[in-house]
Amino acid sequence: MKPATRLFLIGSPVVVAATVLFGSGGSGVLADHPPELPAGSATPPPFAALPPDERKETEKRIEAMGPGLADPRKKEIAARILASAENSTLDWRGQYGTIEDVGDGNGYTAGIIGFCSGTNDMLQLVEAYTKSHPDNPLAPYLPALREVDGTDSHEGLDPGFPAAWARAAKSADFREAQDRTRDRLYFDPAVRLAKLDGLGTLGQFIYYDAMVLHGPGLDARGFYGIRQAAMKKARTRAAGGDEKVYLDALLDGGRAVLKAKTIPAQRDTSRIDTAQRMFLRDGNMDLDPPLTWRMYGETFRIPRG
Numbered sequence: 001m002k003p004a005t006r007l008f009l010i011g012s013p014v015v016v017a018a019t020v021l022f023g024s025g026g027s028g029v030l031a032d033h034p035p036e037l038p039a040g041s042a043t044p045p046p047f048a049a050l051p052p053d054e055r056k057e058t059e060k061r062i063e064a065m066g067p068g069l070a071d072p073r074k075k076e077i078a079a080r081i082l083a084s085a086e087n088s089t090l091d092w093r094g095q096y097g098t099i100e101d102v103g104d105g106n107g108y109t110a111g112i113i114g115f116c117s118g119t120n121d122m123l124q125l126v127e128a129y130t131k132s133h134p135d136n137p138l139a140p141y142l143p144a145l146r147e148v149d150g151t152d153s154h155e156g157l158d159p160g161f162p163a164a165w166a167r168a169a170k171s172a173d174f175r176e177a178q179d180r181t182r183d184r185l186y187f188d189p190a191v192r193l194a195k196l197d198g199l200g201t202l203g204q205f206i207y208y209d210a211m212v213l214h215g216p217g218l219d220a221r222g223f224y225g226i227r228q229a230a231m232k233k234a235r236t237r238a239a240g241g242d243e244k245v246y247l248d249a250l251l252d253g254g255r256a257v258l259k260a261k262t263i264p265a266q267r268d269t270s271r272i273d274t275a276q277r278m279f280l281r282d283g284n285m286d287l288d289p290p291l292t293w294r295m296y297g298e299t300f301r302i303p304r305g
Contacts, residue, residue: 069204097169198238
């Protein structure tokens with residue numbers, strides 16, 4: 001496992017707000033009456049609240065940008081880079097059954113992006129999976145997962161939960177459920193918003209990684225708060241700014257949040273300093289291989305072709 005997992009509690013209301021704003025499963029519209037966001041939020045209005053003509057134009061603008069990070073080849077690259085940060089490997093498909101407590105205050109960390117028992121995303125995953133597979137090995141632990149959500153507690157989970165997770169991960173259905181939850185909570189909202197901000201494939205990946213690392217929080221420590229702070233320092237490309245300057249400001253903000261953490265393992269900034277910042281300084285805005293980066297002192301490579 002990586003030295004540090006997600007650093008911000010997701011919390012159901014925040015997830016709902018983020019999902020409503022930026023879509024899930026490709027629809028882009030999940031509710032006509034989304035939760036009210038804090039005054040001054042940098043997030044754009046939900047598509048469902050836009051006039052039909054404006055909504056249509058917004059969808060056209062996103063579509064015109066092309067698939068970007070959602071292109072299957074680029075999504076594979078994103079998964080491998082993220083796995084180097086989450087699990088110190090490029091083999092992201094080998095991580096579905098991994099589970100341990102890495103001591104970061106988020107309880108158990110498991111699966112392809114580090115779903116955490118203390119950050120709500122693991123709970124959402126298991127709840128959704130249990131609806132379609134009520135007899136799965138994790139179903140008996142749902143009451144305990146609800147109780148420990150937002151804490152680092154293992155109460156009701158030990159000693160059997162890790163083994164149950166590993167058994168569940170042998171099922172292709174549970175692996176697909178992890179993929180869907182990753183996309184719904186992190187990948188799709190990040191890519192969609194990055195496109196609205198006029199960002200290319202690298203910028204879309206930076207949004208995605210920040211969403212996974214910091215959680216989709218609206219305060220200063222969450223992804224949307226970091227984005228809002230960056231927008232005060234530099235304009236997005238969609239607002240007429242320089243894309244590299246804006247992404248530098250965003251990375252600076254994310255790095256500052258990490259450095260302010262009290263747990264030493266959480267202050268590692270490899271994924272910014274020796275990965276994303278390197279791609280940005282090389283001008284690799286399309287995230288094209290060959291790619292070489294360092295994570296926690298280890299070198300990773302994705303060759304061309």
